[in-house]
Amino acid sequence: MTQPFDNSPLTTAETDALRARQRERNKVMGLILGFLVILFFAISIVKIAAKPEHAPAEGTERMEHS
Amino acid sequence: MSTANPQALIMPADWRDFFALTKPGVMRLVIFTAVCGMLAAPGTIHPVLAFTAILCIAVGAGGAAALNQWWEADIDAVMKRTAQRPIPGGRMDRTSARDFGVALSGISVMTMGLAISWLAAGILAFSIFYYSYLYTVWLKPRTPQNIVIGGGAGAFPPLIGWIAVTGHITWMPVLLFLIIFMWTPPHFWALALFVQIDYSKAGIPMMPVVAGERSTRRQILAYAAILLPLSMTPWFIGGTGVVYGLSALLLSGMFLWLSIKVGLREGQPGDGMKPEKRLFAYSIFYLFILFAMLVVDRFATFYGLQA
Structure with a gap:
């Protein structure tokens, strides 16, 4: 599937395009990882504060079907 | 590129x-x-x-x-x-x-x-x-x-x-699963009838290509007929109230009506495939509204607006 690499040196324009794309990908990756850090922090806080599993939280009524 | x-x-x-x-x-x-x-x-x-x-x-x-x-x-x-x-x-x-x-x-x-x-x-x-x-x-x-x-x-x-x-x-989530399961074939086959999807070229056995248009139309009708009672089952078993039950009856009844029009006709070349297009468009609307009504029903029960 992967084509053999062409080892001839890249032109300046090609290098710039390559770097630009790498930078973009890194930026998106950074945003996703940052988001995951925040999400996992939030999940941890919620889980630590939670009562035992599936017990209704304080002050909320449990909605049950008849 | x-x-x-x-x-x-x-x-x-x-x-x-x-x-x-x-x-x-x-x-x-x-x-x-x-x-x-x-x-x-x-x-x-x-x-x-x-x-x-x-x-x-x-x-x-x-x-x-x-x-x-x-x-x-x-x-x-x-x-x-x-x-x-x-x-x-x-x-x-x-x-x-x-x-x-x-x-x-x-x-x-x-x-x-x-x-x-x-x-x-x-x-x-x-x-x-x-x-x-x-x-x-x-x-x-x-x-x-x-x-x-x-x-x-x-x-x-x-x-x-x-x-x-x-x-x-419980039964309720399984029913939701089954509703989408039964909804997919008529939804997709309606599309397959009017878009000449080139599945045959790729060697994928799509129903209209393999079994023919006529059989596909009959099967669309069959699934729509099963979908009507199935979509109302959450109401029958007491999992939802009347708000959902009547919505399901109306929505699925309309689905069946449009499927009958598709199921019992023969496609002619150059007839525009209007009933098929209408069924496909409606099928998307159907699923969105049916599930939305499930939520509406839940809140109606919660706020005491229905038994």
């Missing part, structure tokens, strides 16, 4: 192509039905956990979609509708797509397990396996019933959403 362009081979794939690999269009219905399953479920869930569960379902679906495109790159390449997807379009190599799909699937299942429950995570893992292996690899190229089986993959989100809230499986 084509594969013939040497620059394309050394360029790392654009992040937008990775995003496209997750089939964002399909994800809209996945997220919507998952949210409905969650809102309709009895019980409460912390908003952060609810968001996490929806995110896991969506990311899991994205991972399965990426694995599907990794496997089907050759088939996609010969069909007009799919030839410009990232892999057949030459903008990404297959290995990247495979790794991306595996990573999304793994992350979504692990997060679901740690944050919500391992039952929900297990079903999510099974749904990914179901779509990317049972459906894509095994059954799709082998049987014209592939859409029936593929419908199962799309039917998981509300089930997982519901179980994320309640923590256990």
